[in-house]
Amino acid sequence: MAKKIENEKWQELFQKQSSKMNEKTDPLQPDLIDNYYFIYDCVENEIAFVNNAFQTITGYDNKTFNLDQLIKIIHPDDLDYFFKCEEKDLEITNQLMFNQHFQFLFSYTYRIVKANGEVITIQQKCQAIEVTTQGHLSKTLVTHQIVDDYKVRPANDHKIFDKTRGIYIDSDNCYNLSNREFEILTLIKAGMNSAEISDKLNISKYTIDTHRKNILNKTNASSFLELIHRLSFAEF
Structure with a gap:
């Protein structure tokens, strides 16, 4: 049951949303869902939220999904690569302060094993959504996008996109200095x-x-x- 608020204009706008107007007639289309996301709390070292598309794609319960399970569902042959990429990203984010965190988008690919045993490749994209009052990263938005027809991981798979300048930068040089x-x-x-x-x-x-x-x-x-x-x- 959607929560009703006192402001009539907002309530009117809410009723006009396509998801509300067609909630009883829209057919289920899980095959069209190709990504899910979760919020990682860097301070508490836990996954704070997972959207419903995670369960639709992977078959695992999004309400009980945690970091241990994330690591367990990564394909064994990709686990070392996962940790190497995370370590590279950490070396950069540890240098940033306040709004600098929101400047960069980190991405790389690896395989995960679904609940039914099927192996799929996802591209992980990670970006800051909250920093502490001391300027350190506190929460990130992590998106997993299914990559179809994936065969060989390219040499430049691990990427860092500078959203301010609209360019990809060297992962070993976050400011792209000569x-x-x-x-x-x-x-x-x-x-x-x-x-x-x-x-x-x-x-x-x-x-x-x-x-x-x-x-x-x-x-x-x-x-x-x-x-x-x-x-x-x-x-x-």
């Missing part, structure tokens, strides 16, 4: 100014200043003090 920009960023972190970097690299100070501006633009940072505080330089 080698020169990496080099300059490392020297800035070491405490060198533009003139000192210019002398060390034997390129003009003007070029160094241009690279500095590009680095700040790519990382959406207002200053290098902010950027250095934000980033882990372990990979540099």
Whole structure:
């Protein structure tokens, strides 16, 4: 039974929804459902919600679905790949703060085993939907899209899409910095100014200043003090 609210205009709009108007006449079409989603709570380390399409596609009960079951239904040959991709994603999300989390969409494919024993391939897409007041990731929306006629996993299967710039980026370099920009960023972190970097690299100070501006633009940072505080330089 749908909940009735006091506002008459909203109630009128609710009654006009196709799902409401046709709820008694619409035929069931489970074969047309090709994806499901769930919400992962990163703080509590649990699946907070699973939509009904999960049960329609996999045959498992969406009300009892949890992380242990997710791992159990992954094809044994794809489990190591699953963990490697999750580890890559974690290395990047651990560097991000506040709205930066909403900038990226992470995706890769693997196989799962349905309740009836059938093996299907899904593409997993994950994006942030909530961060803590400290700026750390707290909830993600995870979508599983069925991939038909899937045969061989391509080399670039693991992808990170930058929604702000509308481009796919290198999973080992979430800000898509060039080698020169990496080099300059490392020297800035070491405490060198533009003139000192210019002398060390034997390129003009003007070029160094241009690279500095590009680095700040790519990382959406207002200053290098902010950027250095934000980033882990372990990979540099």
